[in-house]
Amino acid sequence: MNRKTLAAAFPCTVPVLMGYLAIGMAFGLMLQSIGYGPVWAAFMSLTIYAGSGQYLGVSLLAMGASLGQVALLTFIINFRHLVYGLSLLEKFHGMGPRKLYMMFSLTDETYALLSSAQPPEEVDPHDFYFTIALLDHSYWVIGSVLGALAGQLLGFDTTGVDFAMTALFIVIAVSQWRAYPRHLPALLGAAATVVCLLLVGADNMLLPALGIIVLILVLARPRLDVHSAVKGADAA
């Protein structure tokens, strides 16, 4: 990585800088409020590096969830990442060992930058992508440590700060509602989970809810999968 690459990559990452400092600080505050300080915040942000995943992680640590629950819920909340990689296979091709880091650091925001940002002619594209990924990761770690420090030093009452997680998901839902042509998946997700909450209770609701959601979505595929219907027609 050289100065020229950094000068090209940094301006692209400024929106993520603002966002990660803020969302990272809220994470640090939440973590501090359940008794884990700045070192834990740095440890989580360095090794996990996922916004909504770490917000959920706070609630998993708080309730003392079993490792099985931790693995399952982390998988569920990060499921969307499975599709990100598909569109970046070409871009990362030939990056050598750095490709491992590129896969690790593929957050929503970094994915968005990598999909859209164009490296200038004189800058090696792979250096450019790697620098963007590294800068974003550093903002996230700094933000979360600052939040945990603020919670520790200022010592104000953080009761209710966990609502940041709810608010984050509501914001994502509003954006998705606009972006997606069909709303059945969103409505189904809410309905199936409420039914499971009422039937099996808060502690065990997520797994049956996920099962019902996947089952109904698979059954509804002929109605919902416009893309594959068009593709299928092409192939035929």
Place this chain on the structure above:
Amino acid sequence: MTTPALTPGQAALSILVMAAVTFLTRALPFLLFDHGDHPPRIILYLGSVLPPAIISMLIVYCLKGVSFATPAGWVPALVSGLVAAGLHIWKHNDLLSIFGATVLYMVLVQAVFA
């Protein structure tokens, strides 16, 4: 500040599991489809319809502690949730919506419905 439910060793192990699973979800497409294979259509289909369903599921999960026994059990969450959605529809600014709603919720549970 509350006492952690886990020992430091258990907490560190939980965090490493979160890290490993998160990495797995990001690396899987590269491991499976990097050799020119096309992913099965059912996976692409689920990849496009599952995210909104999962976010709705997680909103309900976040609100699982809501109780209708007293106004303090549900009014702060309802009002702050509507404010988060309303602010976001109005201003399209992630940070404003999240921080506005969280600060409002903290004021409601700490001062108004305390």
